Amino acid sequence: MFIDRNAPHDYLPAHRLSFDAETLVTNTAPGSQRSTASGPWARRHYGGFVRLTTRLFLAFLLLIPRALPAAAQTLQVAAVLAGSAAALSAQEKSALSPVTKSFVAIDAPVIALQHVRVVDGTGAPATENQTVLIDHGNIRELGPDASIKVPEGAKIVDLSGHSVIPGLVGMHEHMYYPAASGAGPVPGAPALLDEMGFSFPRLYLAAGVTTIRTAGSIEPYTDLALKKLIDTGQQPGPKMHVTGPYLEGLGSFVPQFHELSGPEETTRMVNYWIDTGATSFKAFMHITRAELSAAIKAAHARGIKVTGHLCSVGFSEAADLGIDNLEHGIIVDEEFNPHKQLDVCPPDAGNAIEKVDIESAPVQAMIRKLVDKHVAITSTLVIFETFQPNRPPLQQRVLQALSQPSRTDYLAVRTKIAEGPPPSVNLLKKEMQFEYAFVKAGGVLLSGEDPTGYGGVLAGYGDQRQVELLVEAGFSPLEAIHIATQNGADFLGESDRIGTLKSGRRADLVVLKGDPSRKIEDIENVELVFKDGIAYDPKKLADSVAGAVGFH
DSSP states (O other), X not given: OBOOTTSOTTBOOSSOOOOOOOOXXXXXXXXXXXXXXXXXXXXXXXXXXXXXXXXXXXXXTTTOOOOOOTTOEEEEHHHHHTTOGGGSOTTOOTTSOHHHHTTEEEOOSEEEEEEEEEOOSSSOOOEEEEEEEEETTEEEEEEEGGGOOOOTTOEEEEOTTEEEEEOEEESSOOSEEEOOOSSSOOTTOOOOEEEOTTHHHHHHHHTTEEEEEOOSBSSHHHHHHHHHHHHTTSSOOOEEEOBOBOBBOTTOXXXXXXXXXXXXXXHHHHHHHHHHTOOEEEEOTTOOHHHHHHHHHHHHTTTXXXXXXXXXXXXXXXXXXXXXXXXXXXXXXXTTOTTOBTTBOOTTTXXXXXXXXXXXXXXXXXXXXXXXXXXXXXXXXXXHHTTSTTOSOOOHHHHHHBOHHHHHHHHHHHHHHHHSOOOSSOHHHHHHHHHHHHHHTTOOEEEXXXXXXXXXXXXXXXXXXXXXXXXXXXXXXXXXXXXXXXXXXXXXXXXXXXXXXXXXXXXXXXXXXXXXXXXXXXXXXXXXXXXXXXXXXXXXXXXXXXXXXTTO
């Protein structure tokens, strides 16, 4: 989702928004997506600020993480995180470039994480005093400290007072961010997005997001190239599942989006990008049913899934067509809008949702259809939160990462929202209610952040906040972590490798200070991020991109 910070400032979009378009001890043992929808909303709420047409509003969403051997040698992780040469294994992988190596905190063939609390991602209760034995990038064993025999020569990390969770699997991520003016909204300027190929991969990894689905690309060739750089160790970042360019119909407000001419072109486009390396597709707001059907058929013929941030096609229609996933939730679903016409994003899109009752028979019937047809929903509560006054809490780490122009633009819009009257309906809470009901009905909920809007959601940090908001929505911390890890892995077909902490899985895990199973905010206390068994220093990664978000 994105908010055009350059829209004329007569009205502030506070709530009608369509969304798409955050004392360790180490030891070494020896040896070792068709209408011209327009019209302002929220005129009565925010005179004097941002005047937005419904389409811009919708597009906003788009653009808008046993005893030790007696001779064990002790090394403070503080030294490791400070960049001590001793933190690197003597057998550093030659595939890692010097740049990537500079962010490595621990790299050894065998690593034992001892005395740690394990939150395994399955939703099961946390287990205390565990040892996680990592062997050449895989979790070899996991169990009570006394039951795990640590091999001679293993790197041993004492994690007393710490927890490990699976690496987060972000399912609505992007490699782009809203272009900044540096002077707040500029009337008449087009809605543009800039690729963050430098800062975003590092921020995702720093926040413990070890796998992402890009959920729509403005520079698909760039995203594919970034994936290659990361996979080959040339740059640090998460494992990337690259979504092809947006499948958008006539009516897009984003100049960077291609507008489809019909089903035939849709089929050609899908096949081309599968051949080029895309592993999923996202349909966007103005796509027609015929185009969406063509996309789904072409993608499914080749084993590829399709998601959608839809407006001209309702959720129930999309489910009948065979879509696999829907983004953002009921806030963007226009099927309950009385002015909705077939294949048209209604002129008042985003308004009707205020009167929709989640407990009503029509909504419950839609939920049952999605569940019966195995359509997943991707939760992006964090982007909706930014349109609530003074939310989320303003964090120094976010301001530190932003470039000066982006920081200026973000704070200008945030201040206008805070100074305006509160929205008549809290759409964030309505979306939370929908998602909780969807899961309780048997639906599969995924987690993502959508780092767009007016700039208040950043790569990685937004994923962490998203998990916290799932708890606010009514899920337990263990359920929220499960949604943000195992559910995503299952949907991606990666559950035998990532998403849970079990023997045989890849060692993609996050070391947190505290206990997120009791206090979900501890998910922000990242001290080490393991990807394929190599531990990265989150502070170094974040510090390396200070002031970069908005530039590159």
